[in-house]
Amino acid sequence: MSIAFVFPGQGSQTIGMLGGIADENPAYGEIVNSIFKQASDTLGFDLWELIQNGSEAELNQTKNTQPAILAASYALWQIWKNKEGCMPVVMAGHSLGEYTALVCAEAIDFSAAVSLVSLRGQYMQDAVAENEGAMAAILGMEDDSVVKICEEIAIENEAIVSAANFNSPGQVVISGSVQAVEKAISALNNAGAKKAIKLPVSVPSHCMLMESAADKLAKKLLSTDIDRPVIPVINNVHVTIENEAELIRDALVKQLYKPVRWVETINKMLAEGTEQIIECGPGKVLTGLNRRINRNIAAHPVFDAVTIDKVFEELS
Numbered sequence: 001m002s003i004a005f006v007f008p009g010q011g012s013q014t015i016g017m018l019g020g021i022a023d024e025n026p027a028y029g030e031i032v033n034s035i036f037k038q039a040s041d042t043l044g045f046d047l048w049e050l051i052q053n054g055s056e057a058e059l060n061q062t063k064n065t066q067p068a069i070l071a072a073s074y075a076l077w078q079i080w081k082n083k084e085g086c087m088p089v090v091m092a093g094h095s096l097g098e099y100t101a102l103v104c105a106e107a108i109d110f111s112a113a114v115s116l117v118s119l120r121g122q123y124m125q126d127a128v129a130e131n132e133g134a135m136a137a138i139l140g141m142e143d144d145s146v147v148k149i150c151e152e153i154a155i156e157n158e159a160i161v162s163a164a165n166f167n168s169p170g171q172v173v174i175s176g177s178v179q180a181v182e183k184a185i186s187a188l189n190n191a192g193a194k195k196a197i198k199l200p201v202s203v204p205s206h207c208m209l210m211e212s213a214a215d216k217l218a219k220k221l222l223s224t225d226i227d228r229p230v231i232p233v234i235n236n237v238h239v240t241i242e243n244e245a246e247l248i249r250d251a252l253v254k255q256l257y258k259p260v261r262w263v264e265t266i267n268k269m270l271a272e273g274t275e276q277i278i279e280c281g282p283g284k285v286l287t288g289l290n291r292r293i294n295r296n297i298a299a300h301p302v303f304d305a306v307t308i309d310k311v312f313e314e315l316s
Helices: 026-043 047-053 062-082 097-104 110-127 143-157 178-190 208-222 245-255 262-271 285-293 305-315
Strands: 003-007 090-093 133-139 161-168 171-177 195-198 276-280 299-302
Touching: 003 097, 003 285, 026 047, 026 062, 026 110, 047 062, 062 097, 062 110, 062 276, 062 305, 090 097, 090 262, 097 110, 097 245, 110 208, 133 178, 143 161, 143 171, 143 178, 161 178, 161 262, 161 285, 171 178, 171 208, 178 195, 208 245, 262 285, 276 285, 285 299, 299 305
Parallel strands: 003 090, 003 276, 276 299
Antiparallel strands: 133 171, 133 195, 161 171
16 A cells, blocks of 8 residues: 655644643653653753643744644654554655655654754744735635736735745645735735635745745755655655755755645655555644545544544554
8 A cells, every 4th residue: 555644834733732642542642752852852942831831822933833843743653653554655744844754754853853943933934024924825716827916916016925835726825025915815806716815824934035044044954964765755846856965955945935836746646656645743734635636535634642543543
């Protein structure tokens, strides 16, 4: 059986995630505690305490969100491995999730990745002043039309707005400066979009406003050891599998200001023989997107002890 693992990005975090796993299965809880202790030691504060008892505002600070989701997803992966579940033939992650995929594929050390994504979050936050960036989900419009209208608005207003995430057919997220995004929303609605929803985010990801963050990230990545992945990882930017450290670094840098090509990523997996896709991380956002990409897809989320055991039994 050909299995793929995918890992979520920002937006999947919730206060209390993985909180009940020790009660559901003490052995799983030990793995989670070990992973979060390692992450906390790296960051210099108690990450587990933050995601269990902190405020949503604090968790949603991107410098905290990114290591929190990485650690939660990696802990679930370690539980799956410990159970000797079926191993994937390929992996991918949505934005931040690409870092998780590279950690699980043994290309980047976990502690190094925790430090890296925390800095990545800080670089992103520093790149754009508060309330100057925005993102919006555009529903019910062809990708090409969204891209074209964003390009027109950007040129007319000498501002930045572009497609940021190609999440599923008929769902494209746009990103840019507040005024340009608002003008694009108006133009897209007039052009026939079914709905345009501004997203509650503090950072306009995957657009050229992130260029300064990408420059800082590039310097940090140069001092980050990257090995050949033991499991192939499809990157967001080129929808290709890279094995050389230099090419992996390049894709991670470009990912900050280039769109996430999720539809193409899932279609590549399916075209190359993937039969089952497991979303490994808090929530089930990607499972919903994957099913919209292909309604016949066998997609499974694993986010707690119950779902891990259920999917393990189904695929054994």
